[in-house]
C-alpha cells in the first residue's frame with residue numbers, strides 16, 4: 547500500500563487539518579504524534595527507508611523499537627494536508643529508547659517536532675497505564691491560554707472551572723486536568739513535568755502556551771482537546787460579561803451526574819467555594 551493511502555496516515559492528516567481549522571496552529575504552532583500499530587507498520591513497509599540514528603534527548607525504554615508518526619519541527623499544520631511528505635515523518639526508535647531515525651517523510655530535510663521528548667515521555671506513561679493509548683496532541687488553544695493569566699495555576703481550579711462551564715466536561719474528562727507552570731518548551735524538564743501529570747490526567751495545560759491531550763485514537767483525542775477548549779471559551783465569555791456567576795453546577799449536582807453517568811468524579815475537585 548502507498549504510505550499516504552494508509553488509514554492511520556489519513557486519520558493523522560485529517561486531525562492536523564481539523565486543528566488548523568480551529569485556529570490552534572498559527573505558523574508552526576503545535577504538534578501531533580501517533581504510536582503506530584505493528585500491523586500498520588507492516589502495511590506500509592515497502593515505503594520505508596532508514597535514516598541515521600539521532601538522539602531523542604530523553605530516554606523512553608518502554609517504547610523501544612516502536613514506530614511513531616509525528617509532525618516536523620518548524621512545519622506548519624496548515625500544510626500537512628497539501629504536502630504531507632514535507633510536513634510529517636514516521637520515526638523508528640532503537641532498542642534502548644534513546645535514539646530515533648526517520649523512516650518516511652520530511653523529504654526536504656528537517657527533524658521531528660521540537661516537543662519530541664514531551665510526546666514520547668507522555669506516550670510511555672500512557673502505554674504503561676493502558677496499551678490502547680496511541681495519540682498525543684499539543685495545540686495552542688486560545689481560550690485555555692487566556693485563562694492561564696487569570697486563574698490560579700492549580701489542577702483543582704482549572705478542573706472545577708472547566709467542569710462547571712459545560713455539563714459534558716466531567717463526563718468527557720472525569721479525571722480532571724493538570725497544569726504545568728510556565729517553563730521553557732522543547733526540553734526534557736517540561737517533558738518530565740508533563741508526563742508526571744499524564745499519569746493522572748489525559749489533559750495537561752502549559753501555562754501561557756497551550757495544552758497537551760492524550761487518547762486512544764484521533765477522534766477521542768481531538769474531541770478531548772475540543773471539549774476542554776470549548777469550555778474555556780464559555781468561561782472567557784462568562785468572565786467578560788461579569789466576574790461572578792448568578793448560578794452554576796454545584797458539587798451536589800456533580801455527584802448526581804456522576805451516579806447517572808457512571809463516572810467517578812474525585813472529591814478533591816468538588817470542594818466548597820467561598
Ligand code: 2HA
Nearest residue numbers: 574575576577661731
Ligand atoms: O512550535 O508548539 O511548543 C511548536 C510548538 C512548540
Ligand code: ZN
Nearest residue numbers: 575576755756
Ligand atoms: Zn507549543
